[in-house]
Amino acid sequence: MGEATSQIQLVSAEVCPFAQRSRLVLLEKELSFELVEINLDNKPDWFTNVSPYSKVPVLLHGDTAIYESTVINEYLDEIAPEPNLLPKSPQQRAHARIWIDFDNSRIVPLFYKVLLAQDAQTQTELKLRMIDALCHLERAGFPGCETGPFWFGSKVSLVDIAMYPHFERFNVLKRYRDIEIPDDCVKIHSWLEAMKALPSVQQTEKGGDYHIKAYETYAEATASGTTAKDMQIL
């Protein structure tokens, strides 16, 4: 491991899809790192010093603490450029960031909001919005699908990695809110299959039952953590 990437620690929680994003990048880049798992229900005192939003993941690298999974992932791509996980052209990089933002600002909030919603009308409205978002992804996304199973084709990228963890957890939406990825979203289905075959994914994935248990308090709206509060419908 070179100087630029020595002594990396990732503060994580086993359950966390956002931390899984950063673990995937570290694994894809074959970087050595120490995984520091914390209990989100009993956060250690030192945690607030490195995590202003009181959330995992946090990357500790030398004197630097970096938070927000997609920011961590771009930082890792800059300090350890091989294999590069963003395309070289500025246009394609911008495109990648647009879709990472689409995941962060549409898919992810809908995932939590539809679980937290308790009345049938709101659940139905949010379910329709999620299906719309998936159809948009299917129609406008996957520009490399002619050349390979991943977002940009044959090589996995930061877009694939940002999107994957909540798609791994889609069985939660099926179980609690009867939401599935539509059958005619064929690009999404074959992408998901390709993602599940990656060794980095196999090293970090959890079985469906684990996720169903983990999101039970969201589905019953008794989750009290920071993420649940942030995702509550106001």
Ligand SMILES: N[C@@H](CCC(=O)N[C@@H](CS)C(=O)NCC(=O)O)C(=O)O
């Ligand atoms: N936008 C953040 C979201 C991170 C996040 O929500 N992490 C959750 C765990 S999955 C967390 O640490 N929540 C703290 C809590 O529930 O108290 C990122 O992408 O890193």
